[in-house]
Every structure is written in C-alpha cells, then in structure tokens.
Amino acid sequence: MHLKTLTLRGFKSFASATTLHFEPGVTCVVGPNGSGKSNVVDALAWVMGEQGAKSLRGGKMEDVIFAGTTTRPALGRAEVSLTIDNSDGALPIEYTEVTISRTLFRSGGSEYAINGQQARLLDVQELLSDSGLGREMHVIVGQGQLDAVLRATPEDRRGFIEEAAGVLKHRRRKEKAQRK
Ligand code: ATP
Ligand code: MG
Numbered sequence: 001m002h003l004k005t006l007t008l009r010g011f012k013s014f015a016s017a018t019t020l021h022f023e024p025g026v027t028c029v030v031g032p033n034g035s036g037k038s039n040v041v042d043a044l045a046w047v048m049g050e051q052g053a054k055s056l057r058g059g060k061m062e063d064v065i066f067a068g069t070t071t072r073p074a075l076g077r078a079e080v081s082l083t084i085d086n087s088d089g090a091l092p093i094e095y096t097e098v099t100i101s102r103t104l105f106r107s108g109g110s111e112y113a114i115n116g117q118q119a120r121l122l123d124v125q126e127l128l129s130d131s132g133l134g135r136e137m138h139v140i141v142g143q144g145q146l147d148a149v150l151r152a153t154p155e156d157r158r159g160f161i162e163e164a165a166g167v168l169k170h171r172r173r174k175e176k177a178q179r180k
Helices: 037-047 121-128 145-151 154-165 168-179
Strands: 002-009 018-021 077-085 097-105 110-114 117-119
Touching (some): 002 037, 037 077, 037 097, 097 121, 110 121
Antiparallel strands (some): 002 018, 002 077, 077 097, 097 110, 110 117
C-alpha cells in the first residue's frame, strides 16, 4: 500500500486545484517558509478524518477553507482527495485503488466519499483502522515534535516509543488496575 496522489482544492493556501503525485518510497516536499508544506501534511490528516482544528493548526474547522488574499476572494469550500494504491489488499475493500475525499462547506456541511460513493466519517475510520494510517496512529510527526523527542528525558522518550508501539494504553490500564 502506498499513497498515490493528493489533490487539494480550496484547502488552506491551495486555492486552485493542486495534485501531488507520490511514488513508493520517500517523498520530500521542499519550499520556502510559508509556502504551504505543512498545509500539505494537514490536508493528509484532514482527508483521513482528523477532527481537531488545533491538530490542523487552526482555531476552528472552517479555517481549513481558503480564506482569500488581497488578489483572490475567499472560497466557500475546501476539498481534499487522497488516492491510495491498494494492490496488496492492505485496505479491507475490493479495489486496487481507493480514493477518499472530504469536503467542508463554509455554510457548515461536511461530506466524505470513498471511491465516489458518499460515506460517513466512521466508514473512513474503519477503512483505515488496521492500515497504520489515519488519526491517532502517530504516522504524522508534526513540526517541532522531533525537537521535543530529542530534548525529552529518558522517561518521556520511553513514553513516546511506548505510545508509538501501542503499549502505553495497556501500561496505563495496568497501573490503573494496580491502584485499585
Ligand atoms: P515553514 O517552512 O515555515 O514550516 P510551510 O511551508 O510549512 O512553512 P505552511 O504552514 O504550510 O508553510 O503555510 C502557511 C501559509 O498558509 C501561510 O501563508 C498562511 O497564511 C497560509 N494559510 C493557512 N491557512 C489558510 C487559509 N485558510 N487560507 C489561505 N491561506 C492560508
Ligand atoms: Mg511547516
């Protein structure tokens, strides 16, 4: 499984439709400060169902919609589509290519689609749940987070690793049980 394309339309600074093509392996996005690199990463998290405006570096969800510039008016909707190569069947769906789309309207409505069929957030979450992708899976390491790991105490660093490995929740449960 690998990401094939990501298309942004009216998402943050990407007013015009912009498609990024990814090959298997490592992709680097380079550009000057403020050029939209982190916005691309935000779009990835968002299309996979991110619900927290703060995780998307905004105050409210509407902030993901292109807010306009001096030369270009604000837009009424943000739309992101992510196409995943599923030829290895990693996603539990009978398609070798899966496109997840999310749209948010300034008027409030929000929509998801899987391969063009209207879907619920839950459907997107279930589709991604065992794939290692999606929300709370720690596949996205934000700007500044690496610094935090490097500066962390050995105990905190162990916490990061345990969290990534999925053992932290079990340790918390164990500690809770032992306190009783
Ligand atoms: P750095 O190298 O500093 O990390 P970056 O390439 O990651 O920069 P981003 O944070 O992705 O940059 O982009 C920030 C830019 O996106 C800012 O200019 C900001 O005004 C713009 N931006 C964010 N949200 C919106 C929006 N809703 N509408 C229009 N522009 C937006
Ligand atoms: Mg950035």
